[in-house]
Amino acid sequence: MVACSGGPDSLALAVATAFVTSRLGRRAALVTVDHGLQTGSAERAAAVADWAASVGFDPVEAVPVTVAGRPGGPEAAARQARYQALSDAARRHRASAILLGHTRDDQAETVLLALARGAGPRGLAGMPARRDLAGVQLLRPLLDVTRAQTRDACAASGLTPWQDPHNTDPSYARARVRADVLPALVTALGAGVLDNLARTARLLAADTAALDDLAAAALATPPPPSDGAAVDRPLLRDGGGLSVVALAGLPGAVRSRVLHAWARELGAPPGALSHRHVDALDALVTAWRGQGATALPGGVRVGRRGGRLLPVG
Structure with missing residues (x-):
């Protein structure tokens, strides 16, 4: 299933998808x-749907949504x-996947925006290919394709894409990056800056995936054996909480991911959970001075009790 706004990127993706799937x-x-x-x-949505049906997409939908009132x-x-x-x-249509038309240029913009807001490796990894x-x-599938190439593809197919006015509205940070920042970087550093x-x-995405796997493996540590047999290292999960000793033994990059994932397990909403919350949890492990519980989004509170991090009332 192709997600198509009618803009050059998603329209080029739709043309390519129709070409490949028909063959x-x-x-x-x-x-x-x-x-x-x-x-x-x-x-405009109806016109995109009509065009899609005319070139063989089936099923085709134009879906209205309500944006107002969302966080x-x-x-x-x-x-x-x-x-x-x-x-x-x-x-609804049992599609095996959704295809999005984000390009290399979109990825470069995403990395710059993440850098500007002080994002960590996950933010700088940009948009994942999957x-x-x-x-x-x-x-x-178009993250290695340039925006100019999608425009050329539309022109070669005799299509006139829709130009979203939001893409040139300076009230949006991404539009300012697109219109001013990226051209200035290309002028100063050369066209290769976008590829770089x-x-x-891509490199940060691979590193982040490896660290995520290590954190998931740490959280998957089984509970202590019921027969009382000795274990060769402290177990991370301990009586409904996490062992401070085991957490302290993890590399910082893995520990922060473990704490982030555990906070989500406890009910903290992922979208509201920030690095400041994770840093406060980490301080309960690495900078313990008897401080009180850490408040997380969603009404979750975590304290340190008896060598463990535990949800507290």
Whole structure:
């Protein structure tokens, strides 16, 4: 299932998908999301759906969503509404994956925005080529393709893509990066800077995945043996909490991921859980001075009791 706004990137992806699937004997679906944020958005979504049906996509859907009232700024709210609509559509039509048209240029912008807000390796890893979205595979097959190439693909196919005015609206940080920051970097450092930013994201994504695997393995440590047999190292999970000694023995990059994952297990909402919360949990391990419990999002509180980190009332 292709997610297509009618812009050059997703339209080029749709053209390529139609070309490939028709030759493989596979069916391809297409969904376009109407955010209702601009005049004529419903008509534009309908036009994208009509075009998709005309070139062989089946099924085709134009899905309206409500953005207002969702948490976060306008970009975050629209993104949340869009991904919810996409995952619902994929499950409705039993699609094997959702294809998104993000390009190398989008990846470079994402890395710069993450750097500007002080994100860690996970943020600097940018957009993953593949991830799970509520049980549906989300794929970005164009991350090595430039935005200019998608425009050329549309022109070669005789298509006129829609130009989203939000992409040039300076009130949006990404639009400012696109219009001012990236061109300035290319002027100062050469065109290769975009490839280098995207390559940095790939390298950090691989490192982050390895650290995530180590953290998951640590959290999967079995409980102590019931027969009282000795173990050769402190077990991480201990009586409903986490052993401080075992946590202290982990490399910092692994420990922070363990604490982040454990906080989510306790009910802290992932979107509200920040590095400051994880740092406060880490301080209960590495900078213990008898301080009180750490408050996490979702009303979760964690304290240190008897050599363990435990949820407390």
